[in-house]
Amino acid sequence: MPHKITVEHSFESGHRLPHLGGKCVSLHGHSWSVAVTVSAPELSPEVTVVEFGALKVGLRRWIDEHLDHATMLGVQDRLIAPLIAEGNRVFRFGVEHPADDAERFGYGLTWPTVEAVAVLLGRVAESVLAGLPRAEGAQVERVVVRETKLNTAVYEPTAS
Numbered sequence: 001m002p003h004k005i006t007v008e009h010s011f012e013s014g015h016r017l018p019h020l021g022g023k024c025v026s027l028h029g030h031s032w033s034v035a036v037t038v039s040a041p042e043l044s045p046e047v048t049v050v051e052f053g054a055l056k057v058g059l060r061r062w063i064d065e066h067l068d069h070a071t072m073l074g075v076q077d078r079l080i081a082p083l084i085a086e087g088n089r090v091f092r093f094g095v096e097h098p099a100d101d102a103e104r105f106g107y108g109l110t111w112p113t114v115e116a117v118a119v120l121l122g123r124v125a126e127s128v129l130a131g132l133p134r135a136e137g138a139q140v141e142r143v144v145v146r147e148t149k150l151n152t153a154v155y156e157p158t159a160s
């Protein structure tokens, strides 16, 4: 697609990956960053792909409310109950029928790997985009999530 815009955000979250073994079994945190690119075949009558500010506000609001200063855990993780009991904010990945509407974006993603976070935020971005005035055919093309300077995952929803 010829027209692309990118919005970025960052957040502080903990996670752990007990299914992988090694050092990722331990609960640890990262300063995560995300960049979402939306593309369109033609610009809208307002000469935009989508209004930057509105997309940025929608994405940032969701991240700040659900992931920032939270712990991201797989739904099978035994740390969920004790952390919630201690008043921690927990975002569960891979919940089948979530009571919390936000957790529906994590369906099928059983553990909070950086790849899973990229898919999660791609779904969130698609949902935000769907509620905004936008160019015809505008879509989330790429989500880049960085958990450390050295580890980055890319999710391209429309790639096959």
Ligand SMILES: [Zn+2]
Residues within 6 Å of the ligand: 015, 024, 028, 029, 030, 147
């Ligand atoms: Zn990590």
